[in-house]
Amino acid sequence: MMRTFRIMLKNEMKLSLRDMNMVIFAICIPLVVLMILGVIYGNKPAFPDAEYTFLEQSFGALTTIAICAGGVMGLPLVVSNYRSRKILKRFKVTPVSPAVILAVQVVIYMIYSVASLILLYIVSAHFFGFRMGGSIFAFLGGYLLVMLSIFSIGMMVGGIAPNSQTASVIASLLYFPMLIFSGATLPYEAMPGALQKIADILPLTQGIKILKATSLGLPIENTFVPMIVMVVLAVICIGVSLCFFKWE
Amino acid sequence: MNEIISVKRLSKSYGGLSAVQDLNLSVMQGTIFGLLGANGAGKSTTIECMLGTKKPDTGRVSILGMNPFRQRKQLFENVGVQFQEANYQDKVTVVELCQVTQSLYRHAADYEELLKKFGISHKAKSMVKELSGGQRQKLFIVLALIPQPKVVFLDELTTGLDAKARREVWKILSDLKGKGLTIFLTSHFMDKVEALCDTICILRKGKAVFYGTVKEAVADSPYDKFEDAYLWYSDEEVNDDENI
Numbered sequence: 001m002m003r004t005f006r007i008m009l010k011n012e013m014k015l016s017l018r019d020m021n022m023v024i025f026a027i028c029i030p031l032v033v034l035m036i037l038g039v040i041y042g043n044k045p046a047f048p049d050a051e052y053t054f055l056e057q058s059f060g061a062l063t064t065i066a067i068c069a070g071g072v073m074g075l076p077l078v079v080s081n082y083r084s085r086k087i088l089k090r091f092k093v094t095p096v097s098p099a100v101i102l103a104v105q106v107v108i109y110m111i112y113s114v115a116s117l118i119l120l121y122i123v124s125a126h127f128f129g130f131r132m133g134g135s136i137f138a139f140l141g142g143y144l145l146v147m148l149s150i151f152s153i154g155m156m157v158g159g160i161a162p163n164s165q166t167a168s169v170i171a172s173l174l175y176f177p178m179l180i181f182s183g184a185t186l187p188y189e190a191m192p193g194a195l196q197k198i199a200d201i202l203p204l205t206q207g208i209k210i211l212k213a214t215s216l217g218l219p220i221e222n223t224f225v226p227m228i229v230m231v232v233l234a235v236i237c238i239g240v241s242l243c244f245f246k247w248e
Numbered sequence: 249m250n251e252i253i254s255v256k257r258l259s260k261s262y263g264g265l266s267a268v269q270d271l272n273l274s275v276m277q278g279t280i281f282g283l284l285g286a287n288g289a290g291k292s293t294t295i296e297c298m299l300g301t302k303k304p305d306t307g308r309v310s311i312l313g314m315n316p317f318r319q320r321k322q323l324f325e326n327v328g329v330q331f332q333e334a335n336y337q338d339k340v341t342v343v344e345l346c347q348v349t350q351s352l353y354r355h356a357a358d359y360e361e362l363l364k365k366f367g368i369s370h371k372a373k374s375m376v377k378e379l380s381g382g383q384r385q386k387l388f389i390v391l392a393l394i395p396q397p398k399v400v401f402l403d404e405l406t407t408g409l410d411a412k413a414r415r416e417v418w419k420i421l422s423d424l425k426g427k428g429l430t431i432f433l434t435s436h437f438m439d440k441v442e443a444l445c446d447t448i449c450i451l452r453k454g455k456a457v458f459y460g461t462v463k464e465a466v467a468d469s470p471y472d473k474f475e476d477a478y479l480w481y482s483d484e485e486v487n488d489d490e491n492i
């Protein structure tokens with residue numbers, strides 16, 4: 001079981017790297033957005049008299065771009081693609097369990113996300129004077145929770161979408177609004193009030209609130225609602241994707 | 249001898265079309281069973297219902313004494329499968345596909361040896377999609393043998409292979425049979441079927457029209473040659489005319 005997982009992971013990681021999509025969407029894009037924000041806002045404070053810079057305020061949001069790319073684009077597309085190419089059908093006549101197949105893909109996109117996080121940290125600390133205001137462990141805990149939750153959406157879409165066209169339509173409908181309107185690229189604070197209200201419905205907006213609070217060292221009490229949202233979402237989506245997993 | 253595969257009253261229809269009807273099969277250990285029939289007769293549907301990749305409408309299937317739906321993990325430790333279509337990831341190489349397949353089983357065979365045996369070890373580093381049709385077919389037979397199975401299912405195993413390769417593949421299979429492997433196959437090459445299959449079942453429009461040995465098939469038909477007898481059994485038009 002562990003050996004199956006390890007070898008499949010190595011193999012699927014190689015295939016994913018050959019594909020290059022994730023390198024662009026999960027590794028390059030977040031860095032580009034960071035550079036743009038850094039160049040525009042530099043070391044300016046987030047608002048007059050703020051104790052943190054605009055860039056520090058945006059850091060948490062930027063780290064979710066890779067989560068979003070992997071979780072709601074990469075993950076559902078690869079799973080539904082494997083289903084329509086009947087690769088899952090071949091796995092069905094072997095002893096492997098669907099949980100292992102899903103776990104391998106989840107770990108691959110986790111690797112991309114964490115790689116993106118590390119790169120973002122290095123670049124922003126080095127070039128834009130970024131300092132983590134809160135506890136690094138609280139931030140990482142929040143990061144894992146958000147990742148789990150967003151990935152579970154992708155797992156559900158990939159696990160139950162009837163075909164790869166449907167999966168890619170659903171993935172795009174989730175991905176682009178999340179990327180743009182939840183504050184991952186366009187800063188939430190720069191949005192007009194009406195748009196903020198719409199953004200609040202998106203699960204990633206809630207996730208970003210957790211990451212902001214933990215990275216800036218803001219009071220943790222404000223993040224209880226977002227945390228509950230994340231946990232409930234993860235439980236529902238993981239449950240659905242495992243119960244209704246379709247090989248074909 | 250042990251019964252390795254048992255199929256009882258299997259039926260499967262797609263919408264209105266009845267693809268398999270009331271089929272009964274029994275395969276003994278160490279024998280080669282040939283499921284024959286024209287294109288669209290229902291061979292692949294039968295195999296897929298037996299393996300659980302399609303859900304039969306009615307009927308009971310038992311392989312190695314196990315139910316392919318309820319005991320999937322345990323059963324497929326000991327079963328090798330080659331589907332009619334080859335399914336693989338877009339950019340995967342031969343070695344990668346073999347390594348992953350090997351990792352799925354507790355008692356897997358050495359894939360390098362199998363690749364050598366089938367004459368495709370020089371292609372190990374190539375992408376699967378860049379193989380020729382015949383090489384790819386050989387690869388998927390290798391994948392079916394990697395689990396060191398007690399029984400293998402081979403759907404159209406030699407279509408696309410040249411005459412020499414066909415002979416080699418059949419030779420390998422009869423050797424494996426000698427070692428106790430049970431083989432369930434479909435094929436359109438009647439000379440090889442005649443030489444190798446212990447039992448055959450001929451399907452016509454999803455119904456078994458003959459079940460027995462090749463010798464019996466010839467004896468029960470008006471012909472002396474198996475190929476003619478097979479065509480007589482499986483030919484839809486001839487038989488339909490007779491029914492009128």
Ligand SMILES: Nc1ncnc2c1ncn2[C@@H]1O[C@H](COP(=O)(O)OP(=O)(O)OP(=O)(O)O)[C@@H](O)[C@H]1O
Binds near residue numbers: 265286290294332
């Ligand atoms: N998924 C499906 N949906 C609807 N009809 C199907 C499906 N799969 C097969 N059929 C139909 O069922 C019948 C039996 O098909 P099957 O693939 O079992 O034939 P076969 O004997 O394997 O033929 P071949 O020699 O061409 O491989 C055919 O008429 C086919 O059109």
Ligand SMILES: [Mg+2]
Binds near residue numbers: 292332
């Ligand atoms: Mg077929």
